[in-house]
Amino acid sequence: MNGDADGVTDAPAAASPRPRRPRPRPAGRAGGELLFRLADDEFVHAERLTEWQIYAPTLESDLALANIAQDEFGHARLWYDLLQELGYTEEECIWRRDPDDWTHATLVELAFADDGWGDAVVRTYLYDTAERLRLEALVDTSYAPLADRVGKALAEEDYHRDHAVSWLERLASDDDARARLQAAVDDLFPHALSLFAPGAHEDDIRANGFRRASLADMRAEWLDTVVPTLEGYGLVVPEPDDVERPAARGRDRTHTDDWGDLQAAFTATHREVDFDRPARLRGEEA
Amino acid sequence: MIWEVFRQEKPGDYHRHVGNVHAPDRDMAKLFAQIQHARRMQTNSLWVVPQEEVGEVDTEDAAFGGRTDKAYRWAMTYNDIDSSFAQEVEDSEAEQREAARKRREQLESEGQR
Amino acid sequence: MDIETVKERAGPRQFGPNDDMPEEYRKAATRMIQFHANSEVMGGYLDKEFTRHAPSLDRKLANTAKVQDEIGHAQLLYRAAETLGVKTRDEMLDELQNGEGKFLNCFHYPVDSWYEAPMIDFFVDGGAMRRQATLKSTSWTPYAHAMDKVCFEEGFHVKHGESILRELMRGSKATQERTQETFEEWWPRILQFFGPTNDQSTHNDFAMDVGLKTVTNDELRNSFLNMYVPKAEKYGLEIPESPRIFERDDGTMAVRESDLDWDEFWTIAKNDSDGSHEQIGSRARRQEAVAWVRDSLDNWEGSAAGTPQAAD
Numbered sequence: 013m014n015g016d017a018d019g020v021t022d023a024p025a026a027a028s029p030r031p032r033r034p035r036p037r038p039a040g041r042a043g044g045e046l047l048f049r050l051a052d053d054e055f056v057h058a059e060r061l062t063e064w065q066i067y068a069p070t071l072e073s074d075l076a077l078a079n080i081a082q083d084e085f086g087h088a089r090l091w092y093d094l095l096q097e098l099g100y101t102e103e104e105c106i107w108r109r110d111p112d113d114w115t116h117a118t119l120v121e122l123a124f125a126d127d128g129w130g131d132a133v134v135r136t137y138l139y140d141t142a143e144r145l146r147l148e149a150l151v152d153t154s155y156a157p158l159a160d161r162v163g164k165a166l167a168e169e170d171y172h173r174d175h176a177v178s179w180l181e182r183l184a185s186d187d188d189a190r191a192r193l194q195a196a197v198d199d200l201f202p203h204a205l206s207l208f209a210p211g212a213h214e215d216d217i218r219a220n221g222f223r224r225a226s227l228a229d230m231r232a233e234w235l236d237t238v239v240p241t242l243e244g245y246g247l248v249v250p251e252p253d254d255v256e257r258p259a260a261r262g263r264d265r266t267h268t269d270d271w272g273d274l275q276a277a278f279t280a281t282h283r284e285v286d287f288d289r290p291a292r293l294r295g296e297e298a
Numbered sequence: 299m300i301w302e303v304f305r306q307e308k309p310g311d312y313h314r315h316v317g318n319v320h321a322p323d324r325d326m327a328k329l330f331a332q333i334q335h336a337r338r339m340q341t342n343s344l345w346v347v348p349q350e351e352v353g354e355v356d357t358e359d360a361a362f363g364g365r366t367d368k369a370y371r372w373a374m375t376y377n378d379i380d381s382s383f384a385q386e387v388e389d390s391e392a393e394q395r396e397a398a399r400k401r402r403e404q405l406e407s408e409g410q411r
Numbered sequence: 412m413d414i415e416t417v418k419e420r421a422g423p424r425q426f427g428p429n430d431d432m433p434e435e436y437r438k439a440a441t442r443m444i445q446f447h448a449n450s451e452v453m454g455g456y457l458d459k460e461f462t463r464h465a466p467s468l469d470r471k472l473a474n475t476a477k478v479q480d481e482i483g484h485a486q487l488l489y490r491a492a493e494t495l496g497v498k499t500r501d502e503m504l505d506e507l508q509n510g511e512g513k514f515l516n517c518f519h520y521p522v523d524s525w526y527e528a529p530m531i532d533f534f535v536d537g538g539a540m541r542r543q544a545t546l547k548s549t550s551w552t553p554y555a556h557a558m559d560k561v562c563f564e565e566g567f568h569v570k571h572g573e574s575i576l577r578e579l580m581r582g583s584k585a586t587q588e589r590t591q592e593t594f595e596e597w598w599p600r601i602l603q604f605f606g607p608t609n610d611q612s613t614h615n616d617f618a619m620d621v622g623l624k625t626v627t628n629d630e631l632r633n634s635f636l637n638m639y640v641p642k643a644e645k646y647g648l649e650i651p652e653s654p655r656i657f658e659r660d661d662g663t664m665a666v667r668e669s670d671l672d673w674d675e676f677w678t679i680a681k682n683d684s685d686g687s688h689e690q691i692g693s694r695a696r697r698q699e700a701v702a703w704v705r706d707s708l709d710n711w712e713g714s715a716a717g718t719p720q721a722a723d
Contacts, residue, residue, distance in 0.1 A: 055468075062462055065478050066455040067697040069704035071486040075479050082475050086366040089468055106468060126700035167365040182711045189707040281525040282466040285586050290467030291578055293571075294367065295375030297398055310424025310552045343429065370469050371476040376570035379577070384537065384638050386544035390566025397563070 040098055042216035043155060045115070046223065047098075048105075049211065049263070050146070051091035052116035055106065056271075057139055058084035059278055063124055064132060076175060077132065083168045090161045097157065102290045107282040111267070111275040115211060118262040119203040121271040130192035131200065133183060137176035138204045141238050144169050145230050154221030177241070184245035197247050202255050208234065209263040300349040301327035307340045318349060357408070363401060372398050414621075421622030423548035424555045428494045436621055440551045441497040443623055448488035449507050449514040450539075451481050456690055457522045457531055464525040473571050477532070480564045487560055491553040508695045510682050515539075517600050519679045519686040526579065526589050530597040532572025534643075538604050538635050540565045545631070550622030573642065580646040587647065594643070595651050602654060602666050603676050605632035629665075636664035 061081035068074035092105045103109075119139060124131055147169065150162045183189035208231035217223055239249045260266040282290070301321055304313035316335045321327035327346040336344055369375045373391040381387040414433050417426070426432055432440075458478045465471035489500040498506075506512040517535045543565065547558045579590045606628040618624040640650060650656060654670030678684045682691060 059463075062459075062475055065462065065475060066452075066459045066482070067701070069698075069701040069708070071452075071482055071489070073704075074482050075486070078475060078479050078482070082368075082472060082479070083364055083366070085468065085472050085475065086364070086368065089472070090366060092468065102468060107466070126697060127703065129701050129704045164365040167361040171360065183704070183707055185714070186707040186710050188703060192703070278463055281464040285466055285525065285579070285582055287466060287578065287582055291470055291574070292467070293370035293375055293469040293473055293574075295369035295372065295377070297369070297372065297374040297377075297395060297402075309427060310555065312556065368472075368476070370473040370571075371480075371567055373566035373570050376567075376574050379570045379573045381566065381570060383642060384541070384569070386540050386562060387537075387566045387569050389544075390540075390562055390564070391570070393563045394566060 042213040042220055043222060044095065044098060044100075045211045045213040046155075046217050047091045047095050047158075049115050051088045051095065051105065052114050053120055053139075053143070054084045054088035054091065056114070056116040056274070057120035057135075058082070058088060059274060060120060060122070060124065061132065061136070064129075067126075069129060077136075080136065080172050080175060083172070087165045087168070090165060094157055094161070103282075107279055107290065111272055112265055114267070114271070114275070115265060116262055117203065117207045118258060118260050118268055118271075119200060119207060121262070121267060121274060122200070122203065123270045123274070127192075128196070130183060130189065131196040133176060133179040134193055134196035134200055136172065137180055137241075138200060138238060139207075140169065140172040140176055142204070142207045142230075142234050144173060145234055145237075149223050149225040149230060153223060158222070180241075180245055184247065190246060193245070194247055197242060197249060201250060202257055203262075204238075205252055205255060205257060206261045206263055207231070209261055211263055299323075299327075301331070301346040302349050302352055303327075303331045303335045304345040304347070305335055305339065305341055306343040306345075309342050311342070313343065313345050319346070321346075324348075365405075374398065418620050421550050421620065423550065423622070423625075424552045425550045425622060427552040428496075432495075435617075436623075437495045437497050439617055439621065440554070440623055441492050441495045443618060444488055444492035444495075444551070444554055445498070445503050445506075446513050446515075448485050448492060448503065449512045450518060451485035451488060452507065453514045453518040453690060453694065454531070454535075455481050455485075456693060457518060457520075457527070460522050461525060461528045461532075464528070466525065470575070473567075474528075477568050477571065480568065484557070484561045484564075487557040488554075491551070491557045494553045495551070504698075507691075508698050510691050510695075513680065513682065516603050516676060516679045517597075519682075519684055519690055520597075520600060521686055521689050524589075524593070525575075526586075526593040527597070529572050529576035529579065529590075530593060530601070532568060533576050534572075534597070534601045534639060535604060536565065536568045536572055537639055538601065538631075540569055541635050541638075542605075542626075542631055545624075545626040548625045554623075576646055576648075580648065591648060594648050598651055599654055599671055602632065603671055603673075605629075605635065607673065607676070608668060633659075633663050633665050636666065640664060 058081045061077060061084065065074065065078040065081070068077055092100075092102065095105050096102065119135065122131075122135075144166070147162050147166045150158055151166075153159055153162070180193065183193055208227040210227050214227065218226065235252060242249050258268070260268045299320065299322060300318050301324075302318045303316055305316045306313045316339075319327055319330040319334050321330050324346060328344065331344050331346050335341075373381065373387070373394045381391050412420075412431050412433060414435055417433060417436055420426075426436075455478055458474065458481065462471055462474045462478065465474050489503055492498065492503060493500055503512065507514075515535075517531070522531070540562065543558055543561055547555055547562065549555050549558070576590070579586055582590075608629050619627070636656060640656065643650060655667040656664055657667065659665050675684065679687055682688075
């Protein structure tokens with residue numbers, strides 16, 4: 013314990029600001045794209061899921077979903093931390109970033125209706141299945157700092173999958189609840205189809221061995237998993253090629269109106285208090 | 299049929315798992331447990347529970363507490379805040395430090411840290 | 412057991428579900444634990460706002476972890492209350508939703524800014540933790556067991572709350588001023604958190620006599636003042652002139668209770684302030700919106716699929 017002496021918890025009291033590293037070179041841009049897609053998805057998904065905290069149907073289900081959201085924020089932090097090693101600051105990654113710069117899928121930014129627990133279940137199922145595939149595709153990445161972190165994130169994903177599938181099974185057994193799940197599939201599936209849309213640096217990501225699997229293959233595998241699973245619970249999944257796709261695709265930085273509202277809300281305090289640096293709460297003892 | 303047995307030493311204590319007994323029904327399980335698990339150790343109360351009614355999840359199945367850094371939920375992380383002003387905060391921090399140490403050791407033994 | 416025997420035997424962790432407790436004890440204990448459990452839930456309606464407002468990713472993580480702890484406490488406490496055999500958890504949650512359930516005065520005030528985070532997470536939680544530590548010695552054993560787990564976790568909450576306060580009070584002048592204004596708004600509510608002095612509290616004497624409580628409201632508030640006024644001042648917060656704080660002969664601090672607005676307090680105690688209506692209304696609306704999920708789980712549980720063996 014160092015009593016009340018200045019410590020490391022609040023950023024302004026920490027050591028002098030880190031020297032800014034030079035902006036990333038092309039390989040870095042590819043790495044940056046990869047990391048921002050991962051991080052933005054996790055952050056925005058968690059920000060929405062956390063809205064259920066206190067509002068969930070029961071005390072136990074409240075904790076379980078909130079803990080999943082906390083995991084996803086934690087995963088976002090893994091990737092934003094790596095971006096900070098590339099020279100970005102937390103402000104640039106999150107707080108002072110242009111909302112039109114975010115590359116998350118529109119699936120994760122959509123607002124929940126008050127009764128939208130079915131939306132949360134379907135959304136986490138579609139998302140977590142994709143996340144798992146995406147993390148598994150990074151296990152043998154050539155990008156060494158990524159490899160160790162991928163394992164930690166993956167270790168938390170089993171629970172997310174079991175949670176989503178368990179809820180799907182139970183709600184699907186009930187006619188009223190299944191109708192709500194169906195409505196969620198109808199709303200969300202068109203957005204989920206963009207989860208694997210490529211970004212500008214996709215060729216470089218693969219040429220550098222950051223990720224070996226192609227997004228097309230991953231998308232096919234995702235469809236081969238989620239379509240039969242949802243159909244197995246009596247849900248109708250549209251033919252992907254026949255789906256009318258939303259105008260906003262997320263990956264190309266276009267977003268729905270829900271995103272602008274959300275981004276304005278979660279950045280408001282940061283803009284107002286204007287601290288020197290965002291507080292970091294890291295410790296060796298835990 | 300196997301019944302899991304939980305023993306409480308004194309009023310106010312927790313019931314802790316102490317073993318099991320083979321018995322054909324609940325009443326016989328209570329009779330057998332009294333002798334098997336409470337004939338010598340101090341006992342205030344026993345619970346018997348059918349083993350098949352116990353659900354288990356272990357480290358093979360689950361990454362308890364997750365694997366990413368969650369230092370922010372431990373009092374020790376706020377080590378620039380003085381907790382000595384309130385006994386209850388200091389006590390809580392000491393308990394958390396001990397719990398975190400055990401957890402850290404478990405993860406280290408699993409090679410996961 | 413008759414009430415005189417209860418009073419005679421009253422002591423830490425003296426009674427449990429196997430004891431034949433008189434109705435008066437079971438009702439008083441239920442009222443007290445249910446109030447505590449409700450407060451954990453309704454505190455969440457304030458705390459959840461701070462997750463959205465948090466100005467750093469780590470603060471956001473800490474906040475959402477904290478709210479999980481609070482919901483976990485509610486789960487423990489409703490269970491402890493259920494062991495008295497007076498009400499089920501569902502009944503208590505129904506009462507909370509329909510406006511009959513009572514909870515802490517501080518959680519009847521809606522929040523909308525980050526400056527309020529340390530008011531709840533440091534001062535209110537700090538006060539609550541004072542009280543909870545003494546409840547480890549309550550006479551109803553399941554309640555004491557719940558307090559073991561609650562107190563284990565609370566140290567993080569209070570330290571995180573203090574860390575937020577410190578950061579705000581090291582911020583710009585404008586930030587410090589906003590924090591001071593917010594503190595002035597919250598301070599009287601925080602002092603009322605401990606309730607009125609003992610002679611005005613209907614249930615207090617009985618709760619003390621049967622060992623449900625071991626420390627009076629007055630003692631708790633005064634020890635809170637001794638600990639938390641110096642902390643507030645340390646970070647540059649000025650204690651408002653009213654309500655007047657004074658030093659007693661023994662050097663401990665106390666508050667002039669006549670300076671506090673007890674009409675407001677008693678209106679809140681009846682769930683009848685504007686804030687009460689807003690917070691309870693929010694609870695009712697949100698719980699009603701997902702009633703279909705609970706119905707669906709009940710159907711599942713009632714079907715063959717929901718039997719214990721089928722769960723494997």
